[in-house]
Amino acid sequence: MSLNxxxxxxxxxxxxxxxPRSLDPLEPSLNLLSRDPIQDFHTPAGRSLLAxxxxxxxxWGCPIIDEAVLEAAPRLRYVLHAAGSVKHHIGDACWERGVxxxxxxxxxxxxxxxxxxxxIVLANKRVLQIARTLHSTRTDVLAEQLFPDxxxxxxxxxxIGASKIGRHVIRLLAPYDLDVVVSDPYLDATEAxxxxxxxxxxxxxxxxxxxxxxxxxxxxxxxxxMDAALVRRMRPGATFINTSRGELxxxxxxxxxxxxxxxxxxxxxxxxxxxxxxxxxxxxxxxxLTPHVAGSLGxxxxxxxxxxxxxxxxxxxxxxxxxxxxxxxxxFTA
Numbered sequence: 001m002s003l004n005x006x007x008x009x010x011x012x013x014x015x016x017x018x019x020p021r022s023l024d025p026l027e028p029s030l031n032l033l034s035r036d037p038i039q040d041f042h043t044p045a046g047r048s049l050l051a052x053x054x055x056x057x058x059x060w061g062c063p064i065i066d067e068a069v070l071e072a073a074p075r076l077r078y079v080l081h082a083a084g085s086v087k088h089h090i091g092d093a094c095w096e097r098g099v100x101x102x103x104x105x106x107x108x109x110x111x112x113x114x115x116x117x118x119x120i121v122l123a124n125k126r127v128l129q130i131a132r133t134l135h136s137t138r139t140d141v142l143a144e145q146l147f148p149d150x151x152x153x154x155x156x157x158x159x160i161g162a163s164k165i166g167r168h169v170i171r172l173l174a175p176y177d178l179d180v181v182v183s184d185p186y187l188d189a190t191e192a193x194x195x196x197x198x199x200x201x202x203x204x205x206x207x208x209x210x211x212x213x214x215x216x217x218x219x220x221x222x223x224x225x226m227d228a229a230l231v232r233r234m235r236p237g238a239t240f241i242n243t244s245r246g247e248l249x250x251x252x253x254x255x256x257x258x259x260x261x262x263x264x265x266x267x268x269x270x271x272x273x274x275x276x277x278x279x280x281x282x283x284x285x286x287x288x289l290t291p292h293v294a295g296s297l298g299x300x301x302x303x304x305x306x307x308x309x310x311x312x313x314x315x316x317x318x319x320x321x322x323x324x325x326x327x328x329x330x331x332f333t334a
Contacts (some may be wrong), residue, residue, distance in 0.1 A: 004075070005030050005312060007037035008048045009059030009082075017082055019058050022305040029316035030055070050076070053210040055315065057308050059083055066091035070099075074080045078315060082308035084108045085334050086325055087112035093329040095125075102321045105164055105333075108296050111303075112243050115294040119266045120157055120173070120211050123239035126150040128288055129264070149237065153177050160211030160225070161204065161216035161244070162187045162195070163333075169213065170195050181205055184216075186332060207233045211241065218245040224276035228253035237263040243294040245334075246271030252322040258286050 005026060007014055014037040026032050034055065038046040043064050050073040052139050056065070058081045062067075070076065070093050075098060079090060084105040094101065123130055126147040134141045142148060155178055162184040172194060173180055182192055183202040192199035206212055206226075212234060216222050224247070226240075231253040234240060242249060247271045257263045258279065266283065266288045273292070281287050296304055311321055325333075 002029065002031045003054040003315060004033050004052045004311075005055045005057060006033045007059075008039075008041070008056050008062045008065075009037045009062040010039055011037060013037075013059040013061050017301045019302065019307045020310065022302055025309055026312060030312055034126040041062075041065075041072065045188070046238070047072045048232075054078065055080060057082060057312065060087060062089040064089050064091050065094055065099075067093035068095065070097055078102070078312075078321075080308045080311045080321075081325075082304045087330060087334075098201055100321055101325045102308070102311045102323050103325050104228045104304040104323070107303045107307040109164040109168045111296050111300045112294045113172055114215055114242055115268070116165070116169050116215075116241060117172045118227055118240050119288075120178075120213065121176075123241070123264065123266065124150070124155045124212050128266075128286075130204055132285055134189075135307060154179060155210040156181060156208055158183070158200075158205035158212045159197070160184075160205065160212065160214045162192075163215045163217060164182070165243070166213075166215035169215065170197055182208065183242050202230065203233060206230050207235060208237060211239045213241040213249060214244045216244055216248060217332065218247060219334075222248050224248070224250050226254070229264075231257050232296040235262055235266075238267060239264040241266045243268045245298065246273070255280060255284075259285055263284070268292055 023032060033049050038049050040046050041050060054075050055078045056076060058079055060083050060088060065079065080098055080102045081131055082104050084103060086103055087103055090101055093221045105121065113275060119280055130141055130143045145315055157173065157178050157180050159182045162182055170180060180197045181200045181206045182197045183200055188197055189199050214226065216225055225250040240263065254265060258265055264286045268290045269292060275281055281289055311323065314322060
C-alpha cells in the first residue's frame with residue numbers, strides 16, 4: 001500500500017517552487033492526495049487531507065504543525081520541507097511524536113555558495129572597483145597601477161562558519177590557488193584538515209584574510225558575532241561578504257570602517273532587511289548591495305522541490321531520509 005502525500009504551504013509558494021512537472025515523479029510510487037496545497041490546517045478541506053496524509057511536503061509559509069494539527073493527522077509520519085529552516089513550522093509536538101523531518105537546506109546552500117565564490121573571485125580581482133572607475137572616468141583604466149595586489153593567486157579567504165553553505169563554499173574553492181582558513185567553534189582540526197582547510201581563531205581569520213565571508217547561522221549566540229572589535233581588525237584592503245544575516249554584524253561599525261576607505265563590503269543581507277533610503281551603504285563606492293538574491297530564486301527553486309520529491313521517493317522505496325533534521329540540530333542551525 002503506497003504512502004499518501006499532501007502539500008502544505010501557501011498557493012504562491014507552491015506555484016513558485018513546485019511547477020506541475022516537478023510532482024510527476026511521485027506517482028505511481030506514492031499517492032499524491034491533491035496538487036493543491038493545504039493552506040489552513042483547520043478548514044474542512046485541510047483536515048480531510050490531513051486525516052489521510054502519511055507525508056507532508058511543506059514550503060515557505062507553511063502553518064505551524066502543532067499538537068492540534070497532529071490530532072487531525074493520525075497517520076502523519078514524515079514532514080519533508082522544500083526549503084531551509086524548519087524552525088518556523090515544526091512544533092514541539094512533532095518531535096515528541098517522533099515525526100521524521102527532512103529539509104532542503106543542502107539544496108538551498110548551492111546557489112548561496114555559488115554567489116559567494118563568484119564574489120570572492122571578483123573581489124580579489126578588484127573587478128567591482130575597476131568597473132566603477134571605468135564607468136565614472138570613461139577612459140583607459142590602468143588597473144594594475146590602481147590595484148597592484150589584484151588577483152586570486154595565493155590570496156587568503158576566511159570562512160566564518162563551517163555550515164552547509166560554508167562547507168560548500170570550501171568545496172567550490174578547492175580548485176583555486178587560494179589559502180582557505182575557517183573559524184567555527186564546532187569544528188576541530190581533524191575535520192578541518194579533511195575539508196582541506198586550516199582551522200584558525202576568529203581573531204586570526206579577520207586579521208589575516210583578504211576576503212572574509214560570513215556563513216554562521218542566526219542564533220542568539222551569534223548576534224553581533226562580527227562586533228566592532230573584529231570589524232576594526234580586518235586588514236586594510238580586505239573585502240567582507242555577508243550572505244548570512246544582517247544581525248550577525250555590528251552594522252554601524254561596518255559602515256564606519258567602510259567610510260574610513262580601506263575596507264570593501266559585499267552585502268546580500270542587512271539589518272533591517274531593507275535599508276532606509278538614506279543609508280550610506282547605498283551610495284558608498286566601496287559597497288556592493290544585492291537584494292537577498294544569493295539564495296534559491298527563479299529556476300533554482302526547482303532544485304529544492306526535487307530534493308523534497310527525492311526524499312519522498314526514498315521513503316517509498318523503504319530507504320531512510322537523506323537530509324533528516326533532528327531536534328538536537330536546532331540549537332546550532334538556522
